[in-house]
Amino acid sequence: MAVSTGSASFLANLGKVYGTYTGAFLVFTVVLAVLEQMGLPNRWIGYAFVFLTIFVYAYIGYLSRTMEISEYYVAGRTVPAFYNGMATGADWMSAASFISMAGGLFISGYNGMGFVLGWTGGYVLVAILLAPYLRKFGQFTVPDFLGTRYEGNVARICGVVVLFCASFTYIVAQAFGIGIITSRFLGIPFEFAIFAGLVGILVCSMLGGMRAVTWTQVAQYIILIIAYLVPVVWLSTTKYGIPIPELTYGQALSEITALEDKLNIVRRHVEPFVNAAGQFSWTEFHNFWALVLCLMVGTASLPHILMRYFTTPNVREARQSVAWSIFFIFLLYFTAPAYAAFAKLEVYQNVIGAQISTLPAWVQSWSQVGGLLTINDVNGNGILDVTKYAVAGPFLDLGELRINQDIIVLSMPEVAGLPYVISGLVAAGGLAAALSTADGLLLAIANALSHDVYYKMIDPTASTKRRLTVARTLLILVAILAAVVAGTRPSGIIQMVAWAFSLAAAGLFAPLVMGIWWKRTTTVGAITGMIAGFGVCMYYLISTHYFGAPLWFGIRNISSAIFGLPVAFIVTWLVSLVTTPPSPEMQDFVDSIRVPRGDVRGIAAAHE
Amino acid sequence: MASPKLTPAQAEAHWRKTSRLMWTILFIWFLAGFGVHFFAVQLNQIVIFGFPLGFYMAAQGSLIVFVILCAWSSSAQNRIDEEFGVAED
Secondary structure, three states, rough: OOOOOOHHHHHHHHHHHHHHHHHHHHHHHHHHHHHHHHOOOOOHHHHHHHHHHHHHHHHHHHHHOOOHHHHHHHHHHHOOOOHHHHHHHHHHOOHHHHHHHHHHHHHHHHHHHHHHHHHHHHHHHHHHHHHHHHHHHHHOHHHHHHHHHHOHHHHHHHHHHHHHHHHHHHHHHHHHHHHHHHHHHHOOOHHHHHHHHHHHHHHOOOHHHHHHHHHHHHHHHHHHHHHHHHHHHHHHHHHHHHOOHHHHHHHHHHHHHHHHHHOOOOOOOOOOEEOOOOOEOOHHHHHHHHHHHHHHHHHOOOOHHHHHHOOOOHHHHHHHHHHHHHHHHHHHHOOHHHHHHHHHHHHHHHHHEHHHHHOOOOHHHHHHOOOEEEEOOOOOOOEEEEEEEEEEOEEEEEOOEEEEEOOHHHHHHOOOOOOHHHHHHHHHHHHHHHHHHHHHHHHHHHHHHHHHHHHHHHOOOHHHHHHHHHHHHHHHHHHHHHHHHHOOOOOEEEEHHHHHHHHHHHHHHHHHHHHHHOOOOOOHHHHHHHHHHHHHHHHHHHHHHOOOOOOOOOOOHHHHHHHHHHHHHHHHHHHHHOOOOHHHHHHHHHHHHOOOOOOHHHOOOOOO | OOOOOOOOHHHHHHHHHHHHHHHEEEEEEEHHHOOOOOOOOHHHHEEEEEEHHHHHHHHHHHHHHHHHHHHHHHHHHHHHHHHHOOOOO
């Protein structure tokens, strides 16, 4: 495979290349499984998975090095729909999806389903409202579109500010996740682990930009989906004899309900919109909808996702690749509730009611790790009883057992009594998920700064070499900044990620969608709309999180776009109506991006 | 690529069809993403293979609808583009 990843022979043999790669990874896993039986210590299995996978990503990154602008920014626009779908899947599914989501479903039951719905349904919006038109427009970044459609640097810089705030919040969460995994499986302190992970991120993206990130993301998708499915399929087969967990966990749900009756747990796993007392609650009802809407709209506004659709050869493939993206994402998301159900059943059956002195080994080993799982025999009878069911932040408190949602997926192989090699595999999957998303985000930020700010606004005469040098320097600086901020251990992973979605939704969705679908949208309208929407969202987030301001209508601040989003639309609409309509050239430009065929006309004839 | 510019009437007809498809999909998206889950409590009374129906719809049913919607919108839009001769070669 000593060819460049940009070459025609590489593109013609993608199936063979990634088929071989998948086979080699499976063989590697089996070999480690055999070595484990022969006595290879667990520590070495952890090392093998972490180092080998990072080495492979680095190697792909090295093969993808490039000195061409369009290769660096949009992978030469040569990525077929199918593979762009896989790359988007990895770009999309982060530490939050891989590590935290099933755990969230475990502790919140139905109420956690807002994440499952919100993080998939947004692709419908991407498919019909944005992706094909942005691809036709065909520049390099999302702020590029704003700067062209709304004629000038004010709209462009507004776009860059929103992009930076949303993507940076998101990447800090990923660096945090990478730190947790590397510190656990390499046995080094968290602060060092973040910087070790940072090297992993940079080797993937620095030399080859978007081209390198694309082909590593495909490789990362393959590992993360194998790692996610194997333990659940294994469990489904041993428990119910059918290797399709998505079908068999209905039985697990029934057993959970029966056990809830027996254990007097009032907050039911399958009961929608319930509060702590297990009663239907309007507050929970409203928060559920607010979250689903913010996550969906946020999906369709996050630049690191939208820019993936700049890389396909044409508009038709951009559309098809949205469909492939959601399919590949669906494979993980419709498995997550099964993960949660199996884990919960396991805890209710084999942990609750057991003698504390004879608990399974995984309970012992996880209870030694930083307070993620604690056992406290409150009534002193030597048996683990359930005295309550309380959700406190990322923790589920059952009275004598307290468990953090982030360890559910990582501990599942041990819970199910699988060999340690599966734990290593899951760690490699979690790492792939976090690294791939971090890379996509890093590139989105650095590209906006190097292309939109430096090239378009500061030095439009810069040479190719200089532009790429600036892009790479910014990449390193942003990565270090993200690692430093993550090192201060700010908020939880899921919370930071949900904020990023709200920020992007409030700031970017209205100007992007209206710019394509309503020709009458004016420059002043779009700019005031962006500032108003983003401003309201920011105000709500900061005032409620840092200054203890009261919630509006009881809506939690992870859904703060629920207020910013309508403000952005209404302000854009009203201001557009009272300002001068866009010029005929601008209208012609919008007409030309609405059809796949032909050139982009009007205002945007300035192609590279 | 030579640019076969549509007449204003053609462009308008193409966009009208595209918009109609967009609203249709948006409507189904709303039903699958929100509408059906408003009744999650009631749907949960029905249990199939151990799955309460309301729970099942949020965990799988709506997701399957989303996947189908994306695939369908891609091919339907392509048919519209071909009809007006604006699909890519």
